[in-house]
Amino acid sequence: MRKAGVVLLSFLAASPLAAQTGTRLSGLGPIMWVSMDTVQSWVLVPGNVAAVYQKAQEVYGALKIKVTLLDSLAGQVGNTGFNQSGSLAGRRMSSWLRCGEGITGPNADSWRVTLAVLSSVERVTKDTTRLRSIVVATARNLAQGSATPMMCATTGQLEEHINLKVQALFSAPSGNE
Numbered sequence: 375m376r377k378a379g380v381v382l383l384s385f386l387a388a389s390p391l392a393a394q395t396g397t398r399l400s401g402l403g404p405i406m407w408v409s410m411d412t413v414q415s416w417v418l419v420p421g422n423v424a425a426v427y428q429k430a431q432e433v434y435g436a437l438k439i440k441v442t443l444l445d446s447l448a449g450q451v452g453n454t455g456f457n458q459s460g461s462l463a464g465r466r467m468s469s470w471l472r473c474g475e476g477i478t479g480p481n482a483d484s485w486r487v488t489l490a491v492l493s494s495v496e497r498v499t500k501d502t503t504r505l506r507s508i509v510v511a512t513a514r515n516l517a518q519g520s521a522t523p524m525m526c527a528t529t530g531q532l533e534e535h536i537n538l539k540v541q542a543l544f545s546a547p548s549g550n551e
Contacts, residue, residue, distance in 0.1 A: 410450060415506065416505060416537065417538065418505075419541050420545075430536070430540050434452065439491055443492065452493055467480075467483050471511050471529065481524075482526060490508075493537075505537050509533055513526050
């Protein structure tokens, strides 16, 4: 069973008056917080929370996304902010993100992109887990020096790719048969 949907982001501006809840994203420009329980891109995985959490870490490694956030109590795994240029996980950045267009094509492919990629697991039943993933990104044209980064829109494909790769690890036949 798979639930696909539009990724819904819940950001709170960092200010003394703002309630700072969720996961803090770093390096994206303004300080942002995301609440994983609002993420609408998810799949159901036939496994317990601990097993799905472990497999999510393996998928991040396979995609060459360095894991900087491991919070087993909150069920979160991912990277809260890293720089990437050109491609990620074997595909051009423009297949994952929309950061506008320039004379040379999609800005995501030629500008420096700073992104956060996070996944969370939550128990649905004893042997079923909901896996949610989110991508938040900004891009900066380094040719313009200290230009303000612009927000990028996700295509939803990287989130879906992560979710389906984890789900597939539980659907694949084991080598013990």
